[in-house]
Amino acid sequence: MGNPRVIYWFRTDLRLHDSPALKAALELNPEAFWPIWTWDPHYVYRARVGTNRWQFLLDCQNDLSSSITKLNKNSKLFLMREAPQTLFPKLFKAWKITHLVFEKDTDAYARDRDAEVKRAAEEAGVEVIIRSGRTLWDSDELAKKNHGKPTMSISQVQAAGPKIGKIPKPIPAPKSLPDPGEITLEFEQEPPEAKPDFNGSSRSQGDRSYERISGPSGDFAVPTMEELGFPAATSPHHGGETIALEMLDKIIANEKYTATFEKPNTAPTAFEPQATTLLSPHLHFGSLSVREFYWRVQGVVDNYTGTASQPPVSLTGQIFFRDMYFGAQAELGYSFGQTLYNSHCRFIPWHLPSKVDHETKLVTGDYHIDSPQAEEWFQRWKYGRTGFPWIDALMRQLRQEGWIHHLGRHAVACFLTRGGCYISWERGAEVFEEWLIDHETACNAGNWQWLSCTAFFAQFYRCYSPVAFPKKWDKEGKFVKRYVPELNELDSKYIYEPWKAPIADQKRAGVRIQGDGKVEQEGIYPKSMFDFNERRNICIDGMKKAYKIGLYGNDAKVIDGTWRKLFEGDAEGPTEGNTFVDAMGEEAGDDEKVQSDDDNREDRNGAVEEDERGAKEAGGENNEGGKRETKRKRGQGTLDAHVKISKR
Numbered sequence: 173m174g175n176p177r178v179i180y181w182f183r184t185d186l187r188l189h190d191s192p193a194l195k196a197a198l199e200l201n202p203e204a205f206w207p208i209w210t211w212d213p214h215y216v217y218r219a220r221v222g223t224n225r226w227q228f229l230l231d232c233q234n235d236l237s238s239s240i241t242k243l244n245k246n247s248k249l250f251l252m253r254e255a256p257q258t259l260f261p262k263l264f265k266a267w268k269i270t271h272l273v274f275e276k277d278t279d280a281y282a283r284d285r286d287a288e289v290k291r292a293a294e295e296a297g298v299e300v301i302i303r304s305g306r307t308l309w310d311s312d313e314l315a316k317k318n319h320g321k322p323t324m325s326i327s328q329v330q331a332a333g334p335k336i337g338k339i340p341k342p343i344p345a346p347k348s349l350p351d352p353g354e355i356t357l358e359f360e361q362e363p364p365e366a367k368p369d370f371n372g373s374s375r376s377q378g379d380r381s382y383e384r385i386s387g388p389s390g391d392f393a394v395p396t397m398e399e400l401g402f403p404a405a406t407s408p409h410h411g412g413e414t415i416a417l418e419m420l421d422k423i424i425a426n427e428k429y430t431a432t433f434e435k436p437n438t439a440p441t442a443f444e445p446q447a448t449t450l451l452s453p454h455l456h457f458g459s460l461s462v463r464e465f466y467w468r469v470q471g472v473v474d475n476y477t478g479t480a481s482q483p484p485v486s487l488t489g490q491i492f493f494r495d496m497y498f499g500a501q502a503e504l505g506y507s508f509g510q511t512l513y514n515s516h517c518r519f520i521p522w523h524l525p526s527k528v529d530h531e532t533k534l535v536t537g538d539y540h541i542d543s544p545q546a547e548e549w550f551q552r553w554k555y556g557r558t559g560f561p562w563i564d565a566l567m568r569q570l571r572q573e574g575w576i577h578h579l580g581r582h583a584v585a586c587f588l589t590r591g592g593c594y595i596s597w598e599r600g601a602e603v604f605e606e607w608l609i610d611h612e613t614a615c616n617a618g619n620w621q622w623l624s625c626t627a628f629f630a631q632f633y634r635c636y637s638p639v640a641f642p643k644k645w646d647k648e649g650k651f652v653k654r655y656v657p658e659l660n661e662l663d664s665k666y667i668y669e670p671w672k673a674p675i676a677d678q679k680r681a682g683v684r685i686q687g688d689g690k691v692e693q694e695g696i697y698p699k700s701m702f703d704f705n706e707r708r709n710i711c712i713d714g715m716k717k718a719y720k721i722g723l724y725g726n727d728a729k730v731i732d733g734t735w736r737k738l739f740e741g742d743a744e745g746p747t748e749g750n751t752f753v754d755a756m757g758e759e760a761g762d763d764e765k766v767q768s769d770d771d772n773r774e775d776r777n778g779a780v781e782e783d784e785r786g787a788k789e790a791g792g793e794n795n796e797g798g799k800r801e802t803k804r805k806r807g808q809g810t811l812d813a814h815v816k817i818s819k820r
């Protein structure tokens with residue numbers, strides 16, 4: 173091998189500070205060094221990504237590119253518009269590459285992709301160097317030290333992590349970067365698989381994502397929203413390492429806030445500023461290193477003279493949750509994002525269940541409409557028209573800005589699933605996948621399972637009231653008034669229950685509470701879509717029954733549809749008939765033919781169950797006296813499984 177000619181492949185690490193992989197690449201002392209990003213059709217077409225997250229990504233890429241150019245005026249982030257699986261074999265040859273270096277990614281799709289790229293590198297005689305840097309501890313190692321099992325509780329993370337070693341200290345950003353080699357490309361672009369396009373409905377104009385490998389101007393520039401066919405983003409939150417480090421500096425400068433942070437005491441109704449750090453999108457894109465965050469916070473805690481908060485409610489505790497979900501996903505792979513075939517996810521006969529391809533055992537990205545009523549509730553939930561102002565304000569904030577507070581996420585997730593609509597958590601996770609700027613496959617699937625009491629957490633009798641819970645934080649309803657401006661003038665005493673406002677008060681406030689909100693009309697806010705207390709009781713009864721029956725996603729009865737016999741038609745969900753086809757009628761296609769998966773069953777005893785505490789339902793709880801469940805192990809899955817289906 174001659175002098176190193178190195179491609180550095182940016183993916184989950186859009187930063188220069190604290191990057192173990194970048195350090196490893198530069199230690200090769202490259203003769204030529206290409207910092208690149210591959211515009212992967214999987215994320216462009218098969219992941220649900222709303223305009224706000226696209227813009228955040230472009231912000232991060234532009235910021236990184238100019239930081240690279242500051243270190244070497246001949247260099248920048250070279251955007252290559254082709255799938256990495258087909259691009260790399262050609263690049264290896266064209267640029268006479270000796271090394272490919274990147275940060276480890278344990279998401280299920282990423283593992284498959286990287287395995288393919290590694291095979292191509294091996295064939296081309298290119299050495300591949302991979303370093304872990306996305307989590308506090310390497311997620312595979314974490315699961316290994318957790319007796320080879322998915323991490324299902326914070327205490328497991330706290331026990332397994334230190335067995336790997338101390339959380340690595342941050343590495344300074346490089347002070348210079350080598351020149352790239354030649355960048356002209358003689359080869360043809362392999363056109364992407366553009367169908368199905370999960371983001372098609374968001375595109376307002378022609379999609380020019382793949383016009384040429386080097387982009388429409390031929391200069392490998394970061395794409396624009398127009399090129400991608402998207403309208404302008406609406407979020408006030410912006411991406412990039414520069415902004416992320418400034419935000420962190422500001423947080424760290426406030427020693428009291430940093431050292432005494434307790435998640436349960438942060439208000440989900442606070443805005444400008446929000447009550448928590450809002451660093452999650454930066455951690456997702458890697459514009460902020462999680463280890464940098466951890467050690468800067470720990471430094472403040474160590475020097476704090478007062479009483480500092482402790483994990484899990486403290487700031488460092490929050491990122492243990494992140495590592496927990498990554499550790500669970502690393503072990504469970506694709507099954508992490510779905511109920512069916514998931515050995516760790518409880519089976520509840522939710523409405524609007526996912527369609528599953530029983531050959532691949534993966535969800536198809538589509539779902540069964542078993543109940544038109546549930547579908548209507550789902551659409552009203554998604555677009556913030558439920559008639560419950562607290563829920564609607566949160567969903568509108570999510571759609572507009574791409575971020576909502578953790579307890580706000582709790583409230584809407586509980587409402588959609590076990591505390592109101594009895595709709596599959598997978599539907600909610602898909603909406604979050606599209607609209608969150610911090611969407612992280614592991615954290616999203618894991619938290620939805622937590623909130624729906626299908627894994628990690630079991631106290632289903634504790635529901636969030638859409639009235640009492642927000643009242644505790646914001647009596648005046650300032651948060652609601654910001655995101656549901658129709659209710660701006662309504663007397664605060666009706667702000668969480670506007671249907672109770674007498675007509676005279678409605679008139680005075682310039683709003684009428686009527687209809688189902690299907691057609692947006694000025695001065696009209698919809699009536700609440702159901703009686704919450706009634707629905708909560710129905711849901712709790714359904715959950716009690718499902719818990720008693722005790723099925724998990726990979727039980728044979730769940731897969732062959734005979735679970736219905738156990739529910740005897742008295743639970744929510746598609747319970748008629750004995751098989752999936754019986755229940756779904758015409759809707760169940762050939763792909764619903766079932767296979768038994770009994771062999772897949774794992775021993776489900778062992779994992780500890782604990783209260784997140786950071787998420788304790790303070791206020792508005794409904795304790796129906798359900799019994800705390802015996803110790804069990806539970807799991808989760810990814811949504812990016814769909815690519816498998818689309819590839820077939």
Ligand SMILES: Cc1cc2nc3c(=O)[nH]c(=O)nc-3n(C[C@H](O)[C@H](O)[C@H](O)COP(=O)(O)OP(=O)(O)OC[C@H]3O[C@@H](n4cnc5c(N)ncnc54)[C@H](O)[C@@H]3O)c2cc1C
Nearest residue numbers: 448449450451452490491493494578581611612615616619
């Ligand atoms: C239904 C649901 C879905 C969620 N989906 C996501 C998601 O897709 N991506 C995501 O990053 N978080 C997700 N979360 C977790 C959490 O709500 C966000 O991480 C947090 O609100 C981000 O705001 P922050 O940066 O101000 O958090 P802070 O309170 O300031 O916490 C600091 C960091 O700790 C991590 N963190 C905190 N709480 C959690 C948690 N419960 N799980 C995992 N990491 C956590 C985040 O990286 C966060 O940036 C979800 C929570 C729920 C209930």
